[in-house]
Amino acid sequence: MIESHRGHSLWFAFILHRLSGIGLALFLPVHFYMLSLALTDPGQLDGFLAFTDLLLVKWAEFGLVFLLAVHMFGGMRLMALEFLPWSPRQKTYAAMVVALAFFVSTGFFLQAI
Amino acid sequence: MLTLRLYFAQRLTAIIMAPLTLGHLVVMIYAVQDGLSVAEILARTRGSVTWFLFYGSFVLAVAVHAAIGLRVIISEWLGVRGVMLSFFSWAVLVLLLFLGGRAVWMVTLAGGLQ
Amino acid sequence: MVDTETFLDVSIWRDQGGDGHFETYQVPRLANQTILDVVSWVQQHIDPTLSYRFACRVGMCGSCAMMVNGEPRWTCRTHVKKVVVEDCLEIAPLRNLPVIKDLVVDMDPFFDKWVAANAVFEPSRTRDDPMAPITPDDPMRIVADGAIECINCAVCYAACDVVAANPEYLGPAALNRSWSLVNDSRDAGQAQRLHAVSAGGGCHNCHSQQSCAKFCPNELNPTLSISGLKRATLKSLLRWDR
Amino acid sequence: MHSSIEQHDTDILILGGGGAGLFAALHAQKAAPDAKVTIAVKGLIGKCGCTRMVQGGYNVALAPGDSVERHFMDTIIGGKWLPDQDMAWRLCSTAVKRIHELENEIGCFFDRNPDGSLHQKAFAGQTFDRTAHKGDLTGIEIISRLMEQVLALPVERLQEHRAIGLIPSRDGSALAGVLFIDMRTGKFRLVRAKAVLMATGGGPTMYRYHTPSGDKSMDGLAMAMRRGLALRDMEMVQFHPTGLLAGAGTKMTGTVLEEGLRGAGGYLINGERRRFMFDYDADGERATRDIVSRAIYEEMRQQRTSPHGGVYISMAHLGPDLVADKFKGMVKRCADSGFDLAGGLVEVVPTAHYLMGGIVVDTDTRTSLPGLYVAGEDAGGAHGSNRLGGNGVANSTVYGGIAGDVMGGDIQCGACLHVVDRDVLDAEIALATAPLGRPPGNLTSLRNQLLDVMWNDVGVMRDADGLQRGLLRIDEIDVELAVTGVAPDNLAFNLSWHDWLNLRNLICMSRVIASAALSRENSRGAHFREDFQETGAMEDSYFTVAKASEQTLSVTRAPVQFTIVKPGDTLLGVDEAETLEAVVR
Ligand SMILES: Cc1cc2nc3c(=O)[nH]c(=O)nc-3n(C[C@H](O)[C@H](O)[C@H](O)COP(=O)(O)OP(=O)(O)OC[C@H]3O[C@@H](n4cnc5c(N)ncnc54)[C@H](O)[C@@H]3O)c2cc1C
Ligand code: HEM
Ligand code: SF4
Numbered sequence A: 001m002i003e004s005h006r007g008h009s010l011w012f013a014f015i016l017h018r019l020s021g022i023g024l025a026l027f028l029p030v031h032f033y034m035l036s037l038a039l040t041d042p043g044q045l046d047g048f049l050a051f052t053d054l055l056l057v058k059w060a061e062f063g064l065v066f067l068l069a070v071h072m073f074g075g076m077r078l079m080a081l082e083f084l085p086w087s088p089r090q091k092t093y094a095a096m097v098v099a100l101a102f103f104v105s106t107g108f109f110l111q112a113i
Numbered sequence B: 001m002l003t004l005r006l007y008f009a010q011r012l013t014a015i016i017m018a019p020l021t022l023g024h025l026v027v028m029i030y031a032v033q034d035g036l037s038v039a040e041i042l043a044r045t046r047g048s049v050t051w052f053l054f055y056g057s058f059v060l061a062v063a064v065h066a067a068i069g070l071r072v073i074i075s076e077w078l079g080v081r082g083v084m085l086s087f088f089s090w091a092v093l094v095l096l097l098f099l100g101g102r103a104v105w106m107v108t109l110a111g112g113l114q
Numbered sequence C: 001m002v003d004t005e006t007f008l009d010v011s012i013w014r015d016q017g018g019d020g021h022f023e024t025y026q027v028p029r030l031a032n033q034t035i036l037d038v039v040s041w042v043q044q045h046i047d048p049t050l051s052y053r054f055a056c057r058v059g060m061c062g063s064c065a066m067m068v069n070g071e072p073r074w075t076c077r078t079h080v081k082k083v084v085v086e087d088c089l090e091i092a093p094l095r096n097l098p099v100i101k102d103l104v105v106d107m108d109p110f111f112d113k114w115v116a117a118n119a120v121f122e123p124s125r126t127r128d129d130p131m132a133p134i135t136p137d138d139p140m141r142i143v144a145d146g147a148i149e150c151i152n153c154a155v156c157y158a159a160c161d162v163v164a165a166n167p168e169y170l171g172p173a174a175l176n177r178s179w180s181l182v183n184d185s186r187d188a189g190q191a192q193r194l195h196a197v198s199a200g201g202g203c204h205n206c207h208s209q210q211s212c213a214k215f216c217p218n219e220l221n222p223t224l225s226i227s228g229l230k231r232a233t234l235k236s237l238l239r240w241d242r
Numbered sequence D: 001m002h003s004s005i006e007q008h009d010t011d012i013l014i015l016g017g018g019g020a021g022l023f024a025a026l027h028a029q030k031a032a033p034d035a036k037v038t039i040a041v042k043g044l045i046g047k048c049g050c051t052r053m054v055q056g057g058y059n060v061a062l063a064p065g066d067s068v069e070r071h072f073m074d075t076i077i078g079g080k081w082l083p084d085q086d087m088a089w090r091l092c093s094t095a096v097k098r099i100h101e102l103e104n105e106i107g108c109f110f111d112r113n114p115d116g117s118l119h120q121k122a123f124a125g126q127t128f129d130r131t132a133h134k135g136d137l138t139g140i141e142i143i144s145r146l147m148e149q150v151l152a153l154p155v156e157r158l159q160e161h162r163a164i165g166l167i168p169s170r171d172g173s174a175l176a177g178v179l180f181i182d183m184r185t186g187k188f189r190l191v192r193a194k195a196v197l198m199a200t201g202g203g204p205t206m207y208r209y210h211t212p213s214g215d216k217s218m219d220g221l222a223m224a225m226r227r228g229l230a231l232r233d234m235e236m237v238q239f240h241p242t243g244l245l246a247g248a249g250t251k252m253t254g255t256v257l258e259e260g261l262r263g264a265g266g267y268l269i270n271g272e273r274r275r276f277m278f279d280y281d282a283d284g285e286r287a288t289r290d291i292v293s294r295a296i297y298e299e300m301r302q303q304r305t306s307p308h309g310g311v312y313i314s315m316a317h318l319g320p321d322l323v324a325d326k327f328k329g330m331v332k333r334c335a336d337s338g339f340d341l342a343g344g345l346v347e348v349v350p351t352a353h354y355l356m357g358g359i360v361v362d363t364d365t366r367t368s369l370p371g372l373y374v375a376g377e378d379a380g381g382a383h384g385s386n387r388l389g390g391n392g393v394a395n396s397t398v399y400g401g402i403a404g405d406v407m408g409g410d411i412q413c414g415a416c417l418h419v420v421d422r423d424v425l426d427a428e429i430a431l432a433t434a435p436l437g438r439p440p441g442n443l444t445s446l447r448n449q450l451l452d453v454m455w456n457d458v459g460v461m462r463d464a465d466g467l468q469r470g471l472l473r474i475d476e477i478d479v480e481l482a483v484t485g486v487a488p489d490n491l492a493f494n495l496s497w498h499d500w501l502n503l504r505n506l507i508c509m510s511r512v513i514a515s516a517a518l519s520r521e522n523s524r525g526a527h528f529r530e531d532f533q534e535t536g537a538m539e540d541s542y543f544t545v546a547k548a549s550e551q552t553l554s555v556t557r558a559p560v561q562f563t564i565v566k567p568g569d570t571l572l573g574v575d576e577a578e579t580l581e582a583v584v585r
């Protein structure tokens, strides 16, 4: 069965927000755990942080920052939609969210390498 | 399964987190410029009440926010309802509070005030 | 008739309780032909047992909605040339509602939720009172009007993934009507209405997917209405008047 | 067979979920709060029938300067002195209360004037701007609000239940119940009730071009006819001059393009690309519905037609943007169907719109069969030979409400359930199952034949030869239908079976319309005899009464009783102006 009722940009914006939320929720416990290693076993954390110098890992970090940025801007878009007077430019805003997230995460990436 | 109160909590925490996340991102971009090290992180945060409050409120907010967010997703996508759903939501909340709280404590005030 | 040589390959969902599957039919293509015309051609010329529903045939009753090439549409006012892909059509019953037979769905759950959302006018006056004087430029009237022209076709209901995922969710149409009533200064049931749209399946479950607004054949915007409800309920929560 | 009939009892049974049926349900439940009210509909509640399709609006005398008397006089004069005056009076006077009920209690949100009072617009044939409306989708507002109210009540719903026969009590003294087909399963269901309202909405869908919704096939009138009830004014079929013409292959053909297009200055153009309305009437395109319909019909007979055999409506000279703005809904509807109303030419044709005739009732909706009540388009009398635009939905809501009140009262003072007449029940089942044993045939072709006969011989213009020819053809089609079957293996939601039943009722009522038309040897309102073009003396006005007994159909004439006003007189005071223009001056 064809299921093309989903094929529009605002639905993709929804799914992106949801997937980024899941991604962050999965990453966060790991992140917290790593940080608490800071005191219990600083060596291990430093080893980990060195590991993050690898390019591949840089890319993964880029992804994470992108997730965080896209989720945050997306969340702000949603709250603007809900709390501010209606704007007919919903698709533009959704596109702006992705663009901004790229901008921020690329900035991060370029700084990091 | 979002009710008004859960909805309110999720939006409120989102509003709290937005500036914190922005701040965190700025710090991160600044911090990663010449690589990360434990010493660097700790030098910035150790003994700082400001950072404790900053990351502490973030952890509080994110625990509530993500617990509610995941609750919605597992009920919608995995069909979990009722007691199981509440149990799961509380579990996420507690887990994030514990892990997050511990991390914040350790990188900021664990060694005492400066 | 433009060209008697052209045929459409039409896959139609056949379902008699559990044995659902697509069957394909060849239907001659005509110049002025809607999806509803295609379906009734099959019923009249190929398989007399094919079941579907329609009434007004001009987009007023909302009885004829189906999934056409995966998208929910009113079929009586959907021209074939608007949706056809390489002479192929796939026609299925409206999503998110139980199938009675073939293309006919049971709309009762949709209307039960309409009532559950308190999307029913609650009078504050009687027939013996004068009518409320409300000017056309009254801001509330303008908002109420923006959501009022719904034909309860359930196209939005079929488009929404939250409806699919959460059986309790009241859905865009019922909530849209509730919002219209929230802005109806003649209505006496506001507190109960805000309560009804805040419960388990209420407006807060909407994730602003906006498929409802995209597919509403009358160009209504349930997303806008639902965010109005979110604001109104939030306000009443913060006022502690609940 | 009988073992498969599900049985069911209720107090008040309502057939039809249009304006009349829904209003009756609300009022009946209020008048008799402890009663069980059941509403049975051929489609879904509130989503079938024509009340939803009302665009223009609702006539009611509200505005300062207007009066019930004036509305009444317009109704009588519009109906060419044929209306039952008591019914017309009750229609006009109760409409005032009903519109308040619709707005204040049901929740309809009608359009307003800048001062906050109800906006009322002009509609053809009326001396005052009295048509209340909600944009140009008045019917959707009225029926959606009514539907919500009914759904919120504990009224029992039998949806997709098609009434097929009225079953009298064993002694024949009253109506005992109604036989249905539960369309979803294909099974029979007998519902007994103390009071039954018929509100199935007439609807002349036996013409090649017609506006009413697809579920209407005059079932109610045909059922009543079989029980020997009298039908009046059956020759009075109103044609709307501008139905969309998009070819035979689409159901869009016949649907209404709104009256306002001509009112706003639209041109009607024939196949030779020439405006022709001034050849027929000094008012040109703005002449009344019947005149415009006849003019278009004449152009069609003279073969000066568009590709699909109609004429064109053209709005472009008014400026496409202006048209697109002013007639947004219509332009969008045409665009959805592939036509450019704002800038191009759209083919139109007269289309059968409304049946003025119907079952003889009194002003309390009672019929000659105790226990049976009739309201809405099924009931005859209120409109005479012509219905004013805006009086249709007023009629169905006014009399639907009255029926609910009256039935609620009647069941509380003595009406009871009756033992059904098994012979009639058996006969009705036999009638409905008749096609199931026979070899299937081409119903679509039979239907098209009927539609063509009615259009050509019993349509916009009539004469004795044509009507007689039509009657013969109707009989032939009837005979052919009788030998045409429907495959019996799968009766659940079997549209072919229902098509067969629709067709049978349409044939039966076509015969009545043609016979009544043959019997009226003058021209009044919607009925135009080319061989009797005069109206006849108003003082001697009569209406036709059709009745079936055994195998014969009789049409008689009955004099109109001028109980309130006589031809030539008026209820308006001497100093009251006759027309709106005069009032303004
Ligand atoms: C396109 C259009 C535009 C119109 N515009 C106007 C206007 O502007 N102003 C105006 O005043 N009038 C207008 N009318 C006329 C008006 O709509 C009708 O006169 C009026 O609504 C009839 O109401 P009703 O309740 O009698 O019937 P309907 O609303 O037609 O309802 C009939 C009901 O009976 C059901 N039914 C039929 N057969 C059976 C059966 N066998 N068993 C069970 N149920 C059955 C149907 O499914 C339906 O629910 C218009 C009509 C049309 C078609
Ligand atoms: C930084 C600022 C953030 C903002 C402004 C924000 C905003 C939002 C908003 C408005 C929603 C509701 C979306 C909806 O109802 O459809 C949401 C959902 C969610 N958020 Fe966040 N959020 C932020 C951070 C986070 C973080 C850090 C996480 C990770 C733990 C997270 C996880 C989630 C999840 C899992 C959902 C559920 C998604 C869904 O229902 O589809 N959010 N967020
Ligand atoms: S909001 Fe639009 S899509 Fe939804 S039921 Fe109403 S008319 Fe149909």
Ligand code: F3S
Pocket: C159, C160, C161, C162, C163, C171, C172, C205, C206, C207, C208, C209, C210, C211, C212, C213, C222, C223, C226
């Ligand atoms: S599609 Fe569904 S999620 Fe909300 S915006 Fe519309 S109701």
Ligand code: FES
Pocket: C054, C055, C056, C057, C058, C059, C060, C061, C062, C063, C064, C065, C074, C075, C076, C077
């Ligand atoms: S048949 Fe009424 S909306 Fe399509």
